[in-house]
Amino acid sequence: MPAPALFVASVTIVGAIMVITRRVIVHAVLYLVVTLLALAAVLVMLGASFAAMLEIIIYAGAIMVLFVFVIMMLNLGQPDSAREKEWLRPRAWCGPGILATIVCAELLYCIRSFHSPAISPAPITAHDVGSSLFGRYVLMVELVSFLLLAGLVAAFRIGRNRSGGR
Template identity: 85%
Template sequence: MHALALLAACVTIVGAIMVITRRVAVHAVLYLVVTLLALATVLVMLGASFAAMLEIIIYAGAIMVLFVFVIMMLNLGQPDSAREKEWLRPRAWLGPGVLATIVCAELLYCTSPLSGAAPVPAAITVHDVGADLFGRYVLVVELVSYLLLAGLVSAFYIGRNRAGGR
């Protein structure tokens, strides 16, 4: 099980490095999804399956849809047809595909009864997460939501100014 945790951590690190080094925003988003899935795998191995599901649903799902929407809305750079041809090349999908396959295989192995993983005695429940998020961490949650909103408005404003200058 330690080897699987190290493999998931390595996938997370490689994915994060690829997010930073990609020049095309959509490729960076693909690697970010893989990185978030690898983090969810680490959470499953630690016994926090509910936190892992929140990671997948909120970050790898909803936030990534928001990022793709912003990228499409800004429409910076090349014309649409040239940009779409670049996105659809197999070379662009090979890295995220391989990393996602490794992460999915790990998740399937860890959640199968064949893995022999010992059950974690103290599981995190939905009530615990809700009580923490809307109890002592409510200010942090609200600040993060304002930060995301400010980032979206800033990206829209910067994109509009650049598009107007073309």
């Protein structure tokens, strides 16, 4: 296995461990974003650049926004002023910042120097993915959207009950 692949794999593992071990949920979400970016770098190394871009757009982008929205809505833990002071400390951003810088540098290195082998005779395009998702699997896509909506409503209900109905 080439050295860059081992490097990205180690960043992925370190990021995943940091997600599990963080006590502050926002820090865990930051490490989860780094882990998802590192997984995208692994996909680029495997020659699946389209899947890597989907990973970044859907998981590291949209799903993380949903997570942050639910965390903000639940408003658990310390009072707002104490929590904001904790977030402004460089120590809170140091670990995710270092890992994210490493992953971004690795992605740039892979994009510049990596030539993906021809795995299949015809590469999969965005049109193929779209027609597959909204053709044969349209019911599954709609069920996932209802599942996300149900999770959001449940999180709102739990947060409203814990805050005393404010």
